[in-house]
Amino acid sequence: MNTIRKSLVIVCFAVAVALGAWQGARVRHLRESERFYRWILAQSTQTRLFAGDTDLSEQQKLDFELYYEIVDAADTAIPDLPVGEDDYDADGKPMRKMTIAARDEQYSALVFDLASGDVLAKQREEFLQYSRERKISSVASEFDPAAAYSEGVNVSLANIFFGFRKVAANFIWLQVDKYWHQGMEQRMIPLMTMCTWLDPTFVDAFQLGAWHLAYNMTAKLPDTPEPLKVWNEKYKARIGEKELYYYIAIDFLKDGIRKNPRNHKLYFDLGYAIYNLKMKDYDNAVKYLTEAVRYPHEVWVPRMLNISLEEAGRYEQALAGWETYLKRNPGNLTAPTFIVRNKGRIKEKQANEAAERARNATDPQAAAAAKAQAETLRDEAIKIYESMNQAGEDPFAVGRIMKIKADRLFEEGLYLEAAAVLQNARWKSALLWDEATDMMIQAKIKGNIPLDLSEKKYVLRKEEAEKYKQAPKPQQQPAPAQ
Amino acid sequence: MSEVASFVRGTWTIAVYTWREGMRKKILMAFLILSVLVIVGSNFMTSFLTQVTPGSEVDMEVKQMKDLCVTAISIFGVLITIFISASVVPNEVENKVIYTVLSKPVRRFQYLLGKFAGVQLIVILNLILMAALFFVALYLKERIMPTLLLWSTLLTYFEFLIVSAFTFALSCAATSAVLPTIAGLFIYITGNLTEYLKDVFVRAGQTDLWIDRMIGYISYGLYQILPNLQNFSLKNQILYLASNDPPRDILLPNLIAYGLLYAVAGYLMAYWIFRRKEM
Numbered sequence: 001m002n003t004i005r006k007s008l009v010i011v012c013f014a015v016a017v018a019l020g021a022w023q024g025a026r027v028r029h030l031r032e033s034e035r036f037y038r039w040i041l042a043q044s045t046q047t048r049l050f051a052g053d054t055d056l057s058e059q060q061k062l063d064f065e066l067y068y069e070i071v072d073a074a075d076t077a078i079p080d081l082p083v084g085e086d087d088y089d090a091d092g093k094p095m096r097k098m099t100i101a102a103r104d105e106q107y108s109a110l111v112f113d114l115a116s117g118d119v120l121a122k123q124r125e126e127f128l129q130y131s132r133e134r135k136i137s138s139v140a141s142e143f144d145p146a147a148a149y150s151e152g153v154n155v156s157l158a159n160i161f162f163g164f165r166k167v168a169a170n171f172i173w174l175q176v177d178k179y180w181h182q183g184m185e186q187r188m189i190p191l192m193t194m195c196t197w198l199d200p201t202f203v204d205a206f207q208l209g210a211w212h213l214a215y216n217m218t219a220k221l222p223d224t225p226e227p228l229k230v231w232n233e234k235y236k237a238r239i240g241e242k243e244l245y246y247y248i249a250i251d252f253l254k255d256g257i258r259k260n261p262r263n264h265k266l267y268f269d270l271g272y273a274i275y276n277l278k279m280k281d282y283d284n285a286v287k288y289l290t291e292a293v294r295y296p297h298e299v300w301v302p303r304m305l306n307i308s309l310e311e312a313g314r315y316e317q318a319l320a321g322w323e324t325y326l327k328r329n330p331g332n333l334t335a336p337t338f339i340v341r342n343k344g345r346i347k348e349k350q351a352n353e354a355a356e357r358a359r360n361a362t363d364p365q366a367a368a369a370a371k372a373q374a375e376t377l378r379d380e381a382i383k384i385y386e387s388m389n390q391a392g393e394d395p396f397a398v399g400r401i402m403k404i405k406a407d408r409l410f411e412e413g414l415y416l417e418a419a420a421v422l423q424n425a426r427w428k429s430a431l432l433w434d435e436a437t438d439m440m441i442q443a444k445i446k447g448n449i450p451l452d453l454s455e456k457k458y459v460l461r462k463e464e465a466e467k468y469k470q471a472p473k474p475q476q477q478p479a480p481a482q
Numbered sequence: 483m484s485e486v487a488s489f490v491r492g493t494w495t496i497a498v499y500t501w502r503e504g505m506r507k508k509i510l511m512a513f514l515i516l517s518v519l520v521i522v523g524s525n526f527m528t529s530f531l532t533q534v535t536p537g538s539e540v541d542m543e544v545k546q547m548k549d550l551c552v553t554a555i556s557i558f559g560v561l562i563t564i565f566i567s568a569s570v571v572p573n574e575v576e577n578k579v580i581y582t583v584l585s586k587p588v589r590r591f592q593y594l595l596g597k598f599a600g601v602q603l604i605v606i607l608n609l610i611l612m613a614a615l616f617f618v619a620l621y622l623k624e625r626i627m628p629t630l631l632l633w634s635t636l637l638t639y640f641e642f643l644i645v646s647a648f649t650f651a652l653s654c655a656a657t658s659a660v661l662p663t664i665a666g667l668f669i670y671i672t673g674n675l676t677e678y679l680k681d682v683f684v685r686a687g688q689t690d691l692w693i694d695r696m697i698g699y700i701s702y703g704l705y706q707i708l709p710n711l712q713n714f715s716l717k718n719q720i721l722y723l724a725s726n727d728p729p730r731d732i733l734l735p736n737l738i739a740y741g742l743l744y745a746v747a748g749y750l751m752a753y754w755i756f757r758r759k760e761m
Contacts, residue, residue, distance in 0.1 A: 009754045016747035021707050023740045030736060031713065034729040105726055112728035132684070164556075166549040166718060173542075201722060204541050 033116035035131075036124045038261075040115055043067040044102035045261040048095070049291065050254065059137045066136060070123045074098040077119045078110065086290060103294065105262070137258070169199035176209075185217050196256070203263050206256030210269055213249035214278050218242045226465045238468055246278050264301060267292035272304045282312035299329065306338065315345040337388065344384040344400060351377035351404075355411065378404050399429025403436065410439070415447025492588055493596040500600020501607075504566050513565075514608055517558035521615045524550040525623065544623055548721050551616040555638060556717075559612065563605050563642040564666030567649040569659035570597050571756070576658065594756050598650055598749055605646060609639055633734060634717045640741030641714040645670050647748025648709075654756040673711035680705050709744045713737060 043063055051064070078097040087095045087103075094100075098114075101107040114120050130136040172195045179187045192209040196202055224240020232239050235247045253270040260266060271288030275281045289305035302325050309318035319342040326335040354374035361367035382404055388397035402425035409418035419440045426436035441455055451459065504510065524547045574580040574597075583593060613635040620628045649666035656662045679701040686698025716733060723730055 006754075006757075009750060009757070013747055013750040013754060016743055016750055017707060020709065020740065020743040020747055023736065023743050024710060024713075025706070027713050027733070027736050027740050028710075030729065030733050034733070037729060108726055109728045112732075116732075164553050167553045170546045170549055201719065202545070204545060 030116065032128060033112070033124065036120075036127050037112050037115035039127060039136075040067070040070060040098070040111060041102050042258050042261045044099045045257060045291075047099060048089075048103065049257075049287070051089075057137070059135060062130065063136050066123065066126060066130065069126075070120060071096045071098045073120055073123055074114055077114060081107070105295070165198045166202075169195045169202055169205070172198065173202070173205055176205075176212075180212065180216065185212065188212055192252075196252075196259075200259040203256065203260055203265055206253060206260075207265055207269050210249040210253045210256075211273065213245050213252060214274050217245045221245075226461070226468050229468070246274060249274055262295050264292040264295040264297040267295075268297070268301055268304070272308065276304070276308050276311065282308055286312050286314070303334070310338070310342060310345065313349075315342045315349060318342045319346065337394075340384060340388050341396065344381050344388075344397075347377050347381035347384060348400070348404065351375075351381060352407075355407070375408075378408070395429045396431055399425045399432040399436075402428065403432060403439075406436075406439065406443075410443055410446075413447075415443040416449055419443040419447070419449060489592055493592050493599060496583070496588075496593060496596025497599035497603060500570055500597050501603040504570065504600065504604040505607075507566070507569075509565060510562055510604070510608070513558045513562050514611065517554050517612050518615060520554040520558075521551050521612060521619060524554070525619050544620070547619065547623060549718075551619070552634065552638075552718055552721070555609070555612045555616065555635070559605070559609055559638060559642055560645060560670055562608050563601075563646045564649055564663055564670065565659075566604050567601050567646040568653045568656075568662035568666050570601055571650070571653050572656050572659045572662065590757050591753055594654070594753055595749075598647075598752070601646055601650060602643070605642055606639065609635060609642070628721070630720050630723065634720045637714050637717040637720070637734070637737060640738055640745075641711055641717070643741050643745045644709050644711065644748065645673065647745040647752070651748050651752035651755060654752045654759065670711070673709055676705060676708050676710040677712055679708070709740075713740065 044067070046060075047064065047067055056064075075097055078101055081097055081100050083094045083100065087100050089095055098111075101111050115124065127136070172191055176188050176191045176195065179185070179191070188209075192205065192212070195205045196209070199205070221242040224242050226238075229238040229240045229243070231237075232244070232247070237243075237247075239247065250270065253266050253274065256263075256266045257270070267288045271285045271292060275288065276285035285308040286305065289301065289308055292301050293305055302321060306318050306321040306325065309315075309321060319339060322335050322338045322342060326332060326339065329335065351374045354370045354377060358367045358370035358374060361370060382401055385394075385397040385401050385404075388394040402421050406418045406421040406425065409415075409421060422436045422440040422443065426433045426440070437458070441451065441459060443449075444451055444455070571580075571594075574583070580593075584590065613631065617628060617631055620631065645666060648669050649662055652665045652669075653659065653662035682701040683698045683705060686701065687695050714737060716730065716737065720730060
């Protein structure tokens with residue numbers, strides 16, 4: 001009896017261990033699938049946003065290849081999904097089903113089912129194999145941040161910390177903060193990198209790190225004059241010391257995006273803080289801000305997108321964006337002003353197009369009709385801007401009205417008067433400075449009015465910059481096509 | 483039916499007695515007070531230490547607070563778990579109370595189950611206290627109910643349950659609490675390093691020696707059988723996840739089942755050792 005009991009206990013123990021091991025294998029499969037799932041999400045973002053990047057490592061090329069293999073394999077398993085306005089690639093083709101599903105949070109369960117199921121079993125194995133061999137750029141899994149640096153046959157350093165890496169990263173971040181307050185910016189860079197290495201999901205470290213790089217490191221540096229800039233093979237651009245920090249900040253944020261593909265903060269900082277404010281690259285700003293608003297975001301993110309759309313000259317989209325924004329936030333005070341302002345910009349744009357048609361028309365009747373249309377549109381634009389002045393003088397509206405007047409004077413050949421109006425306009429509205437300065441110099445040149453010293457320097461600088469922009473660039477290698 | 487009721491009643495009485503006895507231990511109270519101090523103090527600590535840009539201060543402070551509190555709960559919680567699991571049975575043997583209890587109509591299985599349940603009551607109570615303080619501190623900071631914290635605490639408990647079960651099993655073979663305590667710490671450390679065995683397996687076979695290959699197979703076998711506490715690292719990440727995250731939703735019940743199965747194995751091991759004990 002005693003032996004039976006003893007055996008029963010041993011059998012029960014063995015069964016419990018076997019079941020535990022079986023469950024362990026199941027958990028392991030889920031963790032591996034989870035890593036694969038996070039990688040798919042990250043790689044779909046990379047494909048959509050950075051497929052045009054020319055500076056691709058061998059790892060990144062393999063990333064793309066594996067991802068396209070996944071896209072092909074998943075095509076039949078994913079039902080037809082609605083294709084949104086921005087679900088088209090650079091060539092105007094609709095994106096593949098997996099890419100559309102992976103970008104939208106509502107299809108997360110579907111993507112995870114595929115990542116953990118039989119459809120992508122072969123690709124999952126390939127992914128795990130490549131990860132072990134460090135052949136692909138891995139991403140940290142949110143459940144398993146160690147995955148970013150513990151693959152392959154190396155002993156996981158992360159495991160030695162027993163999951164307390166986050167606290168270690170926090171303390172390193174405090175040191176970064178201390179160095180900043182002590183003005184030792186150069187010491188911050190390696191620590192910031194280590195911090196994000198220890199905790200790849202530390203989004204604030206990516207954000208603040210990029211801010212330090214793009215803003216604080218460059219605060220004391222002057223803009224590099226065009227002749228002093230050198231061609232940078234990595235970034236495929238002519239850059240100086242100051243501009244190099246912008247690109248490093250971009251790389252830092254892109255690394256953060258790879259590891260946290262669904263966090264709006266990183267897209268926002270990349271789009272607005274770097275591309276818009278620092279690099280004045282409004283098209284890229286719009287690209288990343290559009291991505292930011294796809295994920296749960298703060299209320300100001302769409303506002304900055306709409307502002308960037310306006311700055312990129314896409315007034316119709318900006319207007320539609322502001323109208324949607326106002327519908328969602330009825331009490332907002334800034335949206336009505338921007339709606340009116342964009343309506344004015346649309347009229348101005350149409351007026352300029354009509355004026356251009358009038359200038360180029362060979363038929364005098366058509367030219368006269370186009371000119372009349374331009375005048376009507378300008379009057380409408382002035383009316384719109386004047387409505388902005390009702391509650392008190394709006395510098396932007398005043399500046400735009402003066403700019404329209406200058407346009408008319410310019411067309412009539414009254415260059416001195418046009419230059420005088422523009423001189424006044426650029427002081428009225430800071431937003432108009434560059435545009436008014438360019439036009440004022442143009443008017444002075446056309447009217448044979450002598451330029452002052454600063455204007456001459458401005459013209460020389462622009463000519464020089466243009467000369468370097470036109471210089472031939474080394475051949476660029478695009479990413480493999482999908 | 484009355485036999486089952488009597489079994490449950492007897493087990494519950496032992497569990498409550500173990501719980502009362504355990505809560506009187508000064509070292510446990512010291513750990514608890516320390517953890518409470520860290521959790522309450524984390525709020526002040528992050529405010530003093532952080533001087534980052536305006537606007538990001540709150541995010542950074544909340545992150546530091548979350549990480550610090552989860553770590554404090556992990557460290558102090560596991561210490562409480564190990565100390566209590568390692569001491570309940572050896573102390574009874576040392577005080578000779580066990581002889582009085584076992585001379586009553588109480589089966590060894592029932593006695594051990596009561597003791598194990600008592601240990602779990604202590605662990606759960608301590609965990610609830612620490613998590614509740616963390617919950618309040620986080621709520622005061624963010625003004626949002628940190629519901630994901632409850633899942634994190636639950637996972638922490640199931641991690642402790644595995645450590646507790648195997649430490650308890652080892653304590654049944656010991657006559658004093660010192661060795662099981664050291665063994666418990668060892669279980670926790672090695673449980674977190676189980677992934678290392680997989681690395682050994684991957685590396686093995688490179689020299690083509692049979693011993694090398696054998697080491698690889700043994701490592702792989704152990705990797706399959708031994709509990710891997712790194713699986714519970716989800717508890718650290720869960721506080722940062724989006725509300726809609728399919729892997730989390732699927733992993734949670736699986737991890738709970740994983741913890742329960744190894745706890746049952748640990749308890750059966752304890753019973754097997756205890757029933758052979760000469761008393």
